[in-house]
Amino acid sequence: MHDGFFYQAFIYLSAAVIAVPIAKRLGLGSVLGYLIAGIAIGPYGLGFIGEEGEDVMHFAEFGVVMMLFLIGLELQPSLLWRMRGPILGMGGLQVAVTTGIIMAIAMIAGLTWNISLAIGMILALSSTAIVLQTLNEKGLMKTDTGNTSFAVLLFQDIAVIPMLAALPLLALSATNAVVTSGDDHSTWISGLAVWQQTLVVFGAVAGIVVGGRYITRPVFRFIASTRLREVFTAASLLLIIGIALLMSSVGLSPALGTFLAGVVLAGSEYRHELESDIEPFKGLLLGLFFIAVGVSIDFNLVGDQPGMILSLVALLNVVKLIVLLILGKVFRMGFDSNLLTAFALAQGGEFAFVLFSFAIQEGVIPAQTAAPLIAVVALSMAATPLLMIIAERLILPHIGTPERDEEREPDEIHGENPVIIAGYGRFGTIVGRLLTANGIGTTVLDLDADNVDMLRKLDMKVFYGDASRHDLLHSAGADEAKLIILAIDDTEKTLEIVHTVRKHFGHLKIMTRAGNRLESYKLLDAEVPHVYRETFDTSIRLATDAMELLGSHPYQAHRAAMIFRRRDEADLLELASMRHDPGAYITTARERIQDMERTLTNERENPGEQRDVGWDSESLRADFGESATD
Amino acid sequence: MNQILILFAHPAMQKSRINRILIAPMQEHTAVTFHDLYAAYPEFDIDVQHEQRLLTEHDIIIMHHPMFWYSTPAILKEWQDLVLQHGWAYGSSASALRGKRFLNVLTTGGGEQAYSKAGLVGNTVRELLVPIERTAILCGMHYLPPFVVHGTLNMSDVDATRHAEDYQRMILAMRDDEIEWSKIADCHRINENLDDVLTRNGGSQNA
Ligand SMILES: Cc1cc2nc3c(=O)[nH]c(=O)nc-3n(C[C@H](O)[C@H](O)[C@H](O)COP(=O)(O)O)c2cc1C
Numbered sequence: 001m002h003d004g005f006f007y008q009a010f011i012y013l014s015a016a017v018i019a020v021p022i023a024k025r026l027g028l029g030s031v032l033g034y035l036i037a038g039i040a041i042g043p044y045g046l047g048f049i050g051e052e053g054e055d056v057m058h059f060a061e062f063g064v065v066m067m068l069f070l071i072g073l074e075l076q077p078s079l080l081w082r083m084r085g086p087i088l089g090m091g092g093l094q095v096a097v098t099t100g101i102i103m104a105i106a107m108i109a110g111l112t113w114n115i116s117l118a119i120g121m122i123l124a125l126s127s128t129a130i131v132l133q134t135l136n137e138k139g140l141m142k143t144d145t146g147n148t149s150f151a152v153l154l155f156q157d158i159a160v161i162p163m164l165a166a167l168p169l170l171a172l173s174a175t176n177a178v179v180t181s182g183d184d185h186s187t188w189i190s191g192l193a194v195w196q197q198t199l200v201v202f203g204a205v206a207g208i209v210v211g212g213r214y215i216t217r218p219v220f221r222f223i224a225s226t227r228l229r230e231v232f233t234a235a236s237l238l239l240i241i242g243i244a245l246l247m248s249s250v251g252l253s254p255a256l257g258t259f260l261a262g263v264v265l266a267g268s269e270y271r272h273e274l275e276s277d278i279e280p281f282k283g284l285l286l287g288l289f290f291i292a293v294g295v296s297i298d299f300n301l302v303g304d305q306p307g308m309i310l311s312l313v314a315l316l317n318v319v320k321l322i323v324l325l326i327l328g329k330v331f332r333m334g335f336d337s338n339l340l341t342a343f344a345l346a347q348g349g350e351f352a353f354v355l356f357s358f359a360i361q362e363g364v365i366p367a368q369t370a371a372p373l374i375a376v377v378a379l380s381m382a383a384t385p386l387l388m389i390i391a392e393r394l395i396l397p398h399i400g401t402p403e404r405d406e407e408r409e410p411d412e413i414h415g416e417n418p419v420i421i422a423g424y425g426r427f428g429t430i431v432g433r434l435l436t437a438n439g440i441g442t443t444v445l446d447l448d449a450d451n452v453d454m455l456r457k458l459d460m461k462v463f464y465g466d467a468s469r470h471d472l473l474h475s476a477g478a479d480e481a482k483l484i485i486l487a488i489d490d491t492e493k494t495l496e497i498v499h500t501v502r503k504h505f506g507h508l509k510i511m512t513r514a515g516n517r518l519e520s521y522k523l524l525d526a527e528v529p530h531v532y533r534e535t536f537d538t539s540i541r542l543a544t545d546a547m548e549l550l551g552s553h554p555y556q557a558h559r560a561a562m563i564f565r566r567r568d569e570a571d572l573l574e575l576a577s578m579r580h581d582p583g584a585y586i587t588t589a590r591e592r593i594q595d596m597e598r599t600l601t602n603e604r605e606n607p608g609e610q611r612d613v614g615w616d617s618e619s620l621r622a623d624f625g626e627s628a629t630d
Numbered sequence: 631m632n633q634i635l636i637l638f639a640h641p642a643m644q645k646s647r648i649n650r651i652l653i654a655p656m657q658e659h660t661a662v663t664f665h666d667l668y669a670a671y672p673e674f675d676i677d678v679q680h681e682q683r684l685l686t687e688h689d690i691i692i693m694h695h696p697m698f699w700y701s702t703p704a705i706l707k708e709w710q711d712l713v714l715q716h717g718w719a720y721g722s723s724a725s726a727l728r729g730k731r732f733l734n735v736l737t738t739g740g741g742e743q744a745y746s747k748a749g750l751v752g753n754t755v756r757e758l759l760v761p762i763e764r765t766a767i768l769c770g771m772h773y774l775p776p777f778v779v780h781g782t783l784n785m786s787d788v789d790a791t792r793h794a795e796d797y798q799r800m801i802l803a804m805r806d807d808e809i810e811w812s813k814i815a816d817c818h819r820i821n822e823n824l825d826d827v828l829t830r831n832g833g834s835q836n837a
Pocket of ligand 1 (some may be wrong): 645646647648649650676696698700701737738739740741782783814
């Protein structure tokens with residue numbers, strides 16, 4: 001009964017559903033929650049899950065791939081280029097120096113230089129999944145800590161490629177190792193000459209860039225025009241899985257490939273839609289991945305040599321911590337963010353699992369040497385959320401500089417706009433252009449793929465997507481925005497969005513377009529305070545001009561229009577409240593129309609009576625007529 | 631306690647430096663109504679009934695504005711034309727405003743000495759405000775000397791803040807009747823020597 005798919009799913013999901021909310025409530029963060037859940041259901045906990053945890057882990061590593069795709073989506077290529085300093089400098093030095101130190105320690109411990117180097121390289125890597133998820137949850141992604149950590153992690157992900165290439169070369173002392181022995185990791189291209197391999201690799205990368213630029217757009221537009229949401233989701237998943245397959249088949253890291261694809265698509269109109277489609281999958285898979293890490297910790301091994309394993313974990317953490325602290329100092333990071341970055345990145349990473357098993361296959365590292373190290377990596381990953389809590393709650397408050405947060409640079413990666421406009425047709429475009437012309441940033445969502453495409457050609461930043469989805473609003477920056485303008489021509493949809501916004505983004509002010517009186521009533525019934533009838537102002541302008549054409553004085557026509565508008569808007573509110581009582585509604589409506597006519601007629605024919613009386617001198621003449629000469 | 635209405639008019643607050651500082655403390659006092667006319671009527675569609683109701687409810691009416699072309703910004707002129715209706719504000723049977731006190735609070739780009747017989751302008755501020763003074767008197771109100779902040783163009787924020795404090799002291803003293811009304815009449819501008827016209831109590835309490 002232990003191997004039924006549903007049984008396993010049930011175990012994993014219950015563990016997550018129980019452990020994560022508790023961990024969050026205790027302020028430990030979701031990552032630690034997942035890890036604890038994994039330990040609990042694993043072979044050394046309740047024993048619900050045995051060896052098969054390993055397979056789950058391989059599957060769940062795909063969450064990391066998705067995460068990097070999402071990160072890529074948020075990074076415009078220009079921004080990535082601007083980050084090249086930290087990526088190469090901080091990232092490169094971190095990998096190089098940490099590798100060197102760990103290698104030295106391993107050699108002092110009596111290992112040969114090639115095994116030591118292999119261990120050094122593998123342990124120099126940190127865990128992208130744990131670090132980014134933890135930083136994200138703490139809202140640190142946009143800070144210096146977030147930026148630097150990301151730069152270092154990105155470099156590490158790139159460094160995996162040469163490491164995979166270099167590991168077999170280190171097998172020279174092992175007697176039985178043949179360079180081509182690792183069947184699992186060798187692919188069809190390992191049969192090719194080196195120059196051919198290089199060509200294939202570059203070809204694959206170029207394929208992603210070119211394909212992402214020129215093929216995905218028309219394809220997505222075609223799919224979007226069917227308006228079947230699940231097909232779009234399927235297409236998004238297909239894109240990522242396809243790239244991952246392509247990358248593995250040429251021996252590159254799938255995470256890197258999807259990251260690249262993300263960057264290529266960062267400027268695309270489908271960015272927000274892709275983001276919200278992939279996000280839930282990423283979340284679940286990452287959670288599964290963390291659980292699997294928990295399951296995989298070999299407590300037998302830990303139990304056998306607890307002293308050694310724990311001191312190795314401590315050693316690993318301390319070495320990485322010190323290297324990062326010194327590098328942060330060299331790169332002039334502020335003290336607080338330096339400290340947080342160092343604590344964040346001080347663990348071993350998920351790539352270590354892959355690289356260790358590869359190294360064992362290649363005969364670089366003996367299995368009995370690698371086994372405790374794998375446990376060390378897993379434990380150090382589990383320790384990260386704890387270390388972050390220690391750094392944040394115990395260390396920083398005592399030696400940190402408390403105001404740092406306030407002076408941090410405005411963020412560039414996520415710079416979101418104060419206004420979201422849903423619907424960019426004839427109505428929304430005018431709203432958007434006027435706001436943009438006055439320096440107010442707008443994020444625009446539209447559901448008509450052809451329209452989006454057209455506007456994009458006019459260089460307008462418009463995103464494809466359905467604004468009634470709260471996840472899409474979230475990716476469009478609804479958390480930071482101040483105002484959402486609903487300029488679509490479908491009142492039912494507008495109401496739906498109003499509902500979603502109220503539920504998930506209570507701080508957002510809402511302004512809506514309404515087709516006619518009836519639609520205005522519906523919106524007013526839903527207590528939307530700012531309702532704009534789409535033809536109202538234009539009709540008034542036309543009527544004003546008509547009066548002018550017929551000979552009215554332009555200013556008189558203008559004042560009349562102003563009175564009309566104000567009165568009609570007040571009437572709208574009044575009538576909205578009684579429209580459910582048809583009798584009262586008709587009576588009042590008729591009265592109001594007559595009132596209005598009377599007002600304007602009086603204004604015209606009998607200027608003493610209603611408005612703008614101050615400009616009238618009739619009564620003056622009567623009162624002061626005789627003495628008017630002084 | 632006197633009710634005070636401040637009719638504020640500045641068409642470009644985003645460009646204002648001095649008036650922005652002056653009005654900062656004005657929004658939060660009991661019995662003081664701060665009424666920004668350009669904000670209330672961006673299209674000059676002044677709601678006469680509302681304005682007349684406000685006037686009725688207050689005892690001291692203040693027009694606060696920068697000096698524009700030796701006069702007020704346009705909306706105050708529109709306001710006078712529309713709100714001060716014959717038969718309501720003035721005329722043989724009108725009494726709505728009778729007995730209320732009225733004054734201008736204004737800022738001028740030119741310095742104080744410019745606004746004198748011998749100065750660049752050749753007229754005092756009081757002289758230039760004569761049309762408003764006449765209007766107030768025609769409506770039966772007591773016209774008080776203005777509160778003037780001169781030389782705004784190169785005034786420091788520190789000086790502006792000092793004027794804002796004086797403005798606030800004056801408003802609170804007027805509200806609480808801690809000002810010597812009889813003495814004011816002789817001032818050139820009320821803030822010439824504010825301490826002299828505030829009574830002991832008002833002067834020290836709000837300093
Ligand atoms: C259209 C206009 C007309 C002005 N006319 C005068 C004037 O006649 N006399 C004067 O002293 N300053 C004049 N000024 C200067 C303003 O009074 C001065 O800019 C204002 O008091 C500064 O206050 P603020 O910083 O709140 O805008 C004028 C300014 C503008 C914009």
